[in-house]
Amino acid sequence: MREKELTTRQKYVDSxxxxxxxxxxxxxxRLVSANRWGVNIGANEGKILQILMKLTKASQVVEIGTLFGxxxxxxxxxxxxxxxxxxxxxxxxxxxxxxxAFQECGxxxxxxxxxxxxLDALKDLEGPFDLVFIDANKQAxxxxxxxxxxxxxxxxxxxxxxxxxxxxxxxxxxxxxxxRAQYANMRAFNEAIARDERFFGTIFPTDExxxxxxRQ
Ligand SMILES: C[S@@+](CC[C@H](N)C(=O)[O-])C[C@H]1O[C@@H](n2cnc3c(N)ncnc32)[C@H](O)[C@@H]1O
Numbered sequence: 647m648r649e650k651e652l653t654t655r656q657k658y659v660d661s662x663x664x665x666x667x668x669x670x671x672x673x674x675x676r677l678v679s680a681n682r683w684g685v686n687i688g689a690n691e692g693k694i695l696q697i698l699m700k701l702t703k704a705s706q707v708v709e710i711g712t713l714f715g716x717x718x719x720x721x722x723x724x725x726x727x728x729x730x731x732x733x734x735x736x737x738x739x740x741x742x743x744x745x746x747a748f749q750e751c752g753x754x755x756x757x758x759x760x761x762x763x764x765l766d767a768l769k770d771l772e773g774p775f776d777l778v779f780i781d782a783n784k785q786a787x788x789x790x791x792x793x794x795x796x797x798x799x800x801x802x803x804x805x806x807x808x809x810x811x812x813x814x815x816x817x818x819x820x821x822x823x824x825x826r827a828q829y830a831n832m833r834a835f836n837e838a839i840a841r842d843e844r845f846f847g848t849i850f851p852t853d854e855x856x857x858x859x860x861r862q
Contacts (some may be wrong), residue, residue: 656688664689669751671708673716676743686713687781687807691856692720695779695805699724702803704776709733710764710790711782713740719787721779722753733762734767734782765789773797780806787829787835795844798861804845809836810855 652660666674666689677683687695695717699707705726722731725787731753735741748754755778760767764782768790769824778794780787794804811832814821817827820829839847839859847859 652688656690660689661675664693669747670716670719672750673714673719673747674759676747677714677716680714680743681789682713686716686850687720691807691852692706692717693783694850694856695720696724698803698805699777700774702801704803705729706773706775707731707777708768708771708775708797709779709781710768711735711780712744712759715744715751716742717781718757719747719751719753719778722748722756723751725753725756730756732758732771734762734764736761736763738809768793768797771797775802776797777805779802780804781808784811785825785831788831788838791835791838795842795861796858800861802861804839804847804857804859804861805859808854809849809857812854815855 674683677686689808690774695727699721705728707721709718709721709731717765718731725731725781727771735744738761741759744759748757748759765786775798778798782789791804809832810816811824811828814824815829815832820826836849839845839857844862846862847857850856850858
């Protein structure tokens, strides 16, 4: 979870490069009301996703973890005309909120919102996809990575949020704040990105850690 109060530096960058329009602000307000603001990506991370999509000419995108649709709107807005975002969410209230957001932001026709557990839903999604954005339950990141390795085209991207787990993943002993599975599986995910020759990536040192890896 991100720090809720943005630093002066973050505010400067967001207002200059990633200003929110009324659609994104409405999602922000609903997240704040539900006390879930900060579970979503930040505005500038939305812009980073858009840049990565443009660089790779991403058209078919999968997102694992929709929440209220904040990151999904950033993604859907730079899809080309024939593009599609498949986004997966298991929580029914989140699905309801995301559906509303996609409609209000005018991107519903480009988004397939799938309600269910991601590991089940992914079985029905077959690549090649251009980009996969992993942003759901941390202990399943290695399984999401295996799915991505099989379903992202060569030269496509695997992007994953929270891969520093607030910095806790960087220490050699499991910190109290994390479950054994969260700590061990995120370490395994990061090591796979570093050592497995199917991937060429790193962690962009945002507050939470944003992994960007090419499927080679
Ligand atoms: C970090 S939030 C996603 C934030 C969103 N990508 C954004 O930036 O606006 C993680 C979401 O994943 C969902 N989630 C967690 N485990 C899941 C699972 N196994 N299958 C599907 N969704 C899951 C949660 O309900 C939550 O809404």
